[in-house]
Amino acid sequence: MPRIAKGAIPSPNIWNAPQIYELENRAVDPEGAADEAMRALRPWKGATVLDIGCGTGFHLPALASEAAQVIGVEPHGDLAALAVRRCAALANVAVHAAAAQDLPLPDASVDVAVARWAYFFGPGCEPGLRELNRVVRRGGAAFVLDLDATRGAFGRWFSRTVPTYSVREVESFWDRQGWQRRPLDLRMAFERRADLEAVLRIEFTPEVAEQAIAETPGLELPYPNVLRWRYY
Numbered sequence: 001m002p003r004i005a006k007g008a009i010p011s012p013n014i015w016n017a018p019q020i021y022e023l024e025n026r027a028v029d030p031e032g033a034a035d036e037a038m039r040a041l042r043p044w045k046g047a048t049v050l051d052i053g054c055g056t057g058f059h060l061p062a063l064a065s066e067a068a069q070v071i072g073v074e075p076h077g078d079l080a081a082l083a084v085r086r087c088a089a090l091a092n093v094a095v096h097a098a099a100a101q102d103l104p105l106p107d108a109s110v111d112v113a114v115a116r117w118a119y120f121f122g123p124g125c126e127p128g129l130r131e132l133n134r135v136v137r138r139g140g141a142a143f144v145l146d147l148d149a150t151r152g153a154f155g156r157w158f159s160r161t162v163p164t165y166s167v168r169e170v171e172s173f174w175d176r177q178g179w180q181r182r183p184l185d186l187r188m189a190f191e192r193r194a195d196l197e198a199v200l201r202i203e204f205t206p207e208v209a210e211q212a213i214a215e216t217p218g219l220e221l222p223y224p225n226v227l228r229w230r231y232y
């Protein structure tokens with residue numbers, strides 16, 4: 001059994017199938033629209049950037065090419081180890097096995113915090129938000145990027161897979177926290193049809209995945225997201 005930090009919320013896609021999740025990482029947002037949207041709101045050149053729930057660290061090298069310092073935090077011990085291996089040659093990257101609720105970082109030590117596909121930031125994540133408040137410096141910003149379950153076929157497939165997910169509850173939670181939001185129309189683009197099908201099979205229940213595959217011709221699919229943020 002891998003060591004998993006307290007407070008982690010299971011993430012079956014990457015926990016059970018990290019190699020297929022890697023294909024998903026490569027396929028998502030080939031234009032880099034998400035990074036561009038975040039950078040426009042709070043640039044991170046020369047900054048200290050924290051990636052919360054960094055998984056296998058797919059996004060750490062790109063962050064490290066611009067930021068002065070990058071810290072990845074991931075509660076699943078095996079995934080954190082893969083992130084360490086991915087970034088072994090990057091002197092400005094550190095990875096910690098920890099959860100959002102208990103960040104192993106000093107107060108006021110981060111300029112930009114990013115959490116991608118971060119379902120663990122939603123109703124009930126107040127302890128994680130308190131940690132952001134503690135570690136992000138004044139003048140900094142935090143971003144939470146996630147699937148927008150209100151839009152498109154992807155949102156419909158997700159809602160059928162996770163029927164307990166309440167869009168209304170999620171939106172009113174973030175409103176109460178005073179975070180801003182904007183929709184982001186991302187896409188996934190694959191090189192091989194087999195990769196697209198494998199990714200849909202790790203994202204949805206078997207029945208929903210087969211429907212998603214039948215409804216998705218070719219090598220691409222829209223991936224409607226929502227970007228949330230606040231300044232500190």
Ligand SMILES: C[S@@+](CC[C@H](N)C(=O)[O-])C[C@H]1O[C@@H](n2cnc3c(N)ncnc32)[C@H](O)[C@@H]1O
Pocket residue numbers: 007008009010011013014025052053054055056057058059073074075076079098099100101115116117118119120
């Ligand atoms: C869908 S994956 C996204 C991984 C990565 N952000 C990426 O873009 O490839 C969600 C990640 O959040 C991690 N996670 C789950 N609960 C968490 C928590 N409480 N704090 C921080 N990370 C968490 C999971 O272990 C998983 O690696």
